[in-house]
Amino acid sequence: MVGYFRRMAIAAMIIFLSGATPDSVLAEISSDNAQVRALNISHRGASGYVPEHTFLAYELGNSMNGDYIEIDLQMTKDGELIALHDETIDRTTDKKGLVKNLTLKEIKKLDAGSWFNEDYPDKKNTVFTGLQIPTLREVLSRFGSNSKFFIETKSPEVYPGMEEKLIDILNEYNLTGAQPFGNVIVQSFSAESLRKIHQMDDSIPLVQLLSYYAPAVITDQEVRKIKEYAVGVGLHYTAVSPGYIQKVTGSGLMIFPYTVNEKEDMKMLLEWGVSGMFTNYPDRLDEVIQMSSLGNS
Numbered sequence: 684m685v686g687y688f689r690r691m692a693i694a695a696m697i698i699f700l701s702g703a704t705p706d707s708v709l710a711e712i713s714s715d716n717a718q719v720r721a722l723n724i725s726h727r728g729a730s731g732y733v734p735e736h737t738f739l740a741y742e743l744g745n746s747m748n749g750d751y752i753e754i755d756l757q758m759t760k761d762g763e764l765i766a767l768h769d770e771t772i773d774r775t776t777d778k779k780g781l782v783k784n785l786t787l788k789e790i791k792k793l794d795a796g797s798w799f800n801e802d803y804p805d806k807k808n809t810v811f812t813g814l815q816i817p818t819l820r821e822v823l824s825r826f827g828s829n830s831k832f833f834i835e836t837k838s839p840e841v842y843p844g845m846e847e848k849l850i851d852i853l854n855e856y857n858l859t860g861a862q863p864f865g866n867v868i869v870q871s872f873s874a875e876s877l878r879k880i881h882q883m884d885d886s887i888p889l890v891q892l893l894s895y896y897a898p899a900v901i902t903d904q905e906v907r908k909i910k911e912y913a914v915g916v917g918l919h920y921t922a923v924s925p926g927y928i929q930k931v932t933g934s935g936l937m938i939f940p941y942t943v944n945e946k947e948d949m950k951m952l953l954e955w956g957v958s959g960m961f962t963n964y965p966d967r968l969d970e971v972i973q974m975s976s977l978g979n980s
């Protein structure tokens with residue numbers, strides 16, 4: 684049974700990477716399914732070890748074999764896209780306020796590292812003090828040539844024009860169009876935001892994030908709607924079940940649970956056939972993926 688789920692996940696992945704039809708993909712993988720492995724996505728960078736959404740976190744994620752750097756986007760008062768999870772600066776900097784009320788100049792003065800030393804004294808390091816919040820442009824300039832990005836439009840209803848800005852910036856860095864396909868994936872909880880992006884540029888692979896308060900269930904109609912613009916879904920890993928994964932991947936959509944930090948959970952989800960997962964500990968996921976590919980070879 685595990686093999687079935689894995690085949691479906693691999694089928695979805697190959698459809699995504701090659702544009703092939705489900706039938707041709709299934710035929711292709713029936714003889715060899717060892718070519719594709721689950722994606723390791725550094726959630727806010729390697730944020731289990733260092734302050735999230737800093738260059739340090741992204742560098743560490745890459746060095747731990749993360750395939751993608753996950754970036755949450757917020758937009759400043761003067762229209763700059765920045766890498767930050769929350770709508771406010773309260774939790775992860777030394778000041779308080781809403782990002783939408785602050786200019787980039789004001790954002791750049793914030794200390795985005797000291798909070799981590801206070802919250803996690805066992806992981807404390809003086810190099811974290813004074814780290815800056817990066818802009819999306821800065822991240823792409825620094826990591827663009829040798830990294831892949833899983834970018835989330837956060838609170839798009841608060842930031843009119845956010846999608847246009849994002850596409851302009853991706854164009855600036857040659858990250859749209861047929862090549863290199865999949866170097867940037869855009870995700871959002873907002874279907875409206877994703878549909879807007881899809882209308883502007885249908886070459887960008889999109890992932891619909893979904894919220895569930897109970898074990899996840901998805902209808903055929905929901906799957907059909909999501910497939911109009913997206914190549915995959917993301918959801919909290921505790922809501923995932925083998926049946927859900929089977930339904931989603933069987934329809935040709937990929938599935939990316941978040942945020943998976945324990946090896947036992949990673950192992951289980953891989954066996955169930957997820958397409959990849961978000962983790963604050965990409966080194967742990969790398970180990971689990973390596974072990975599972977050894978076991979399946």
Ligand code: G3P
Nearest residue numbers: 726755835870917941961
């Ligand atoms: O993008 C997947 C996951 O990051 C969504 O949750 O709150 O960490 O952005 P959050």
Ligand code: CA
Nearest residue numbers: 753754755835
């Ligand atoms: Ca996110």
